[in-house]
Amino acid sequence: MPAPKQILEFVDTNADAFIKRLAEAVAIPSISGEIERRPDVVKMAHWLDAQLKKYGVETKLVPLGKHVMDGTELELPPAVLGKIGKDPKKKTVLIYGHYDVQPASKSDGWNTEPFELHVHPTNGQLIGRGSTDDKGPVLGWLNILQAHQEAQLELPVNLQFCFEGMEESGSEGLEDLIVKEAAPAGYFEGVDCVCISDNYWLNMRTPGLTYGLRGLAYFKLTVKGPARDLHSGSFGRMVHEPMTDLIALMSKLVDSQGNILVPGVQDLVSVCDDKERALYDSLDYSIQDVEDAVGASIALSSDKATVLMGRMREPSLSLHGIEGAFYGPGAKTVIPAKVSGKFSIRLVPPQTPDTVGDLVVKYVEEEFKKLGSKNTLEVENLHGGKPWVADHEHWNYEAAIRATEAVYGKKPDLFREGGSIPVTLVFAESLGKNVVLLPMGRGDDGAHSTNEKLDRSNYIEGTKLLGTYLYEIAAQA
Ligand SMILES: NCC(=O)N[C@@H](Cc1c[nH]cn1)C(=O)O
Ligand SMILES: [Zn+2]
Numbered sequence: 001m002p003a004p005k006q007i008l009e010f011v012d013t014n015a016d017a018f019i020k021r022l023a024e025a026v027a028i029p030s031i032s033g034e035i036e037r038r039p040d041v042v043k044m045a046h047w048l049d050a051q052l053k054k055y056g057v058e059t060k061l062v063p064l065g066k067h068v069m070d071g072t073e074l075e076l077p078p079a080v081l082g083k084i085g086k087d088p089k090k091k092t093v094l095i096y097g098h099y100d101v102q103p104a105s106k107s108d109g110w111n112t113e114p115f116e117l118h119v120h121p122t123n124g125q126l127i128g129r130g131s132t133d134d135k136g137p138v139l140g141w142l143n144i145l146q147a148h149q150e151a152q153l154e155l156p157v158n159l160q161f162c163f164e165g166m167e168e169s170g171s172e173g174l175e176d177l178i179v180k181e182a183a184p185a186g187y188f189e190g191v192d193c194v195c196i197s198d199n200y201w202l203n204m205r206t207p208g209l210t211y212g213l214r215g216l217a218y219f220k221l222t223v224k225g226p227a228r229d230l231h232s233g234s235f236g237r238m239v240h241e242p243m244t245d246l247i248a249l250m251s252k253l254v255d256s257q258g259n260i261l262v263p264g265v266q267d268l269v270s271v272c273d274d275k276e277r278a279l280y281d282s283l284d285y286s287i288q289d290v291e292d293a294v295g296a297s298i299a300l301s302s303d304k305a306t307v308l309m310g311r312m313r314e315p316s317l318s319l320h321g322i323e324g325a326f327y328g329p330g331a332k333t334v335i336p337a338k339v340s341g342k343f344s345i346r347l348v349p350p351q352t353p354d355t356v357g358d359l360v361v362k363y364v365e366e367e368f369k370k371l372g373s374k375n376t377l378e379v380e381n382l383h384g385g386k387p388w389v390a391d392h393e394h395w396n397y398e399a400a401i402r403a404t405e406a407v408y409g410k411k412p413d414l415f416r417e418g419g420s421i422p423v424t425l426v427f428a429e430s431l432g433k434n435v436v437l438l439p440m441g442r443g444d445d446g447a448h449s450t451n452e453k454l455d456r457s458n459y460i461e462g463t464k465l466l467g468t469y470l471y472e473i474a475a476q477a
């Protein structure tokens with residue numbers, strides 16, 4: 001059952017107003033990972049709360065307590081919970097999304113200001129931080145609420161909302177809340193299924209549905225020695241240099257072919273058989289797609305299935321950055337006193353942040369000892385989450401497939417995603433309900449990257465997709 005004509009027409013006629021709303025949301029730099037942006041994350045929670053209220057949703061902002069980030073104690077941004085509809089004859093769908101974003105600054109290489117939504121004059125791309133991850137999809141739900149209110153139509157299902165402001169920084173505080181509210185008589189009582197729109201199609205042409213996510217284990221290695229930064233002319237070759245030790249350690253984590261060098265990590269993963277390999281061969285994807293998405297011919301293999309398996313069913317280790325290192329323009333001759341290397345491992349079943357964390361800590365400490373350095377090493381496990389895989393034959397997926405066919409006239413690709421949304425598994429396990437990931441954006445949107453975008457057509461057709469999905473849920477027996 002597709003969404004009623006009035007709803008679809010409302011979405012088309014109000015496309016420009018929806019883009020204006022997205023511009024408002026993007027203009028709030030709600031970066032959860034930066035201490036000085038915390039007030040903006042909270043501002044974004046209030047903005048979202050007001051929008052939901054405007055469309056008749058009963059909401060509450062739930063404080064999640066405090067946490068420590070880079071040595072500073074901060075109040076966590078609140079979870080925004082909401083409910084609309086209490087009809088016992090209707091299904092109840094719980095919607096999750098996040099209102100925080102990754103850091104961004106023009107100097108990273110953006111062509112436009114990241115927190116000013118730029119509408120590309122010819123191709124209609126909506127460019128700005130959070131456009132696709134995850135403000136566009138979150139606003140897609142608001143657009144559907146508004147369409148129903150203004151068309152004076154009842155929603156086909158009861159809706160509950162759970163929006164968080166710490167997803168990009170490990171979802172701190174949310175797991176406890178979900179577990180508490182999923183218990184009998186909790187806020188989420190009565191939920192029949194969960195829908196999350198916080199991911200992307202595999203390519204730029206075929207819509208997709210996601211039934212798996214990788215987990216994550218994030219690490220910080222800090223090497224320190226001298227009491228202060230030193231002049232390399234005065235002290236070079238006189239002392240152990242923290243940066244030299246850190247680079248030596250980081251070079252022992254992963255090789256240039258993507259192989260993880262931490263003993264035991266790969267051993268936890270099952271070997272792919274021919275039947276499973278055929279799944280990856282059948283997906284609408286090519287090496288050209290990965291090269292178009294990353295903007296260079298740098299795929300690790302010329303075999304499509306191998307490349308896809310690298311993202312969907314293998315763990316990966318990425319080096320992210322070094323805090324405390326000299327990185328600006330010029331040629332400063334400094335020996336940094338204290339440097340911290342950041343890296344993370346994407347996990348697949350049966351790996352967990354704990355099993356992999358133990359292997360990493362043991363290995364890094366052993367390798368540090370082998371360096372014979374008098375500097376000191378601290379290994380921190382910053383945050384993590386377990387991988388998740390769902391039953392994609394469930395009626396929740398059937399509804400999402402039918403909605404995709406109705407909006408795009410095409411069967412969606414079904415695949416596991418390489419990214420992580422740690423609370424997905426928490427919802428699935430604590431509610432005991434099926435979770436579907438219904439993406440809005442395309443494979444080349446550049447989430448977390450410079451010039452992040454959401455195509456206008458994905459925003460508008462994606463809004464229709466979310467609305468149509470609710471009608472397809474209602475049509476399930
Ligand atoms: N759209 C989901 C997403 O981007 N998730 C992040 C989660 C994360 C965890 N730590 C930092 N970010 C991801 O990187 O996959
Ligand atoms: Zn996201």
Ligand SMILES: [Zn+2]
Binds near residue numbers: 102447
């Ligand atoms: Zn993200």
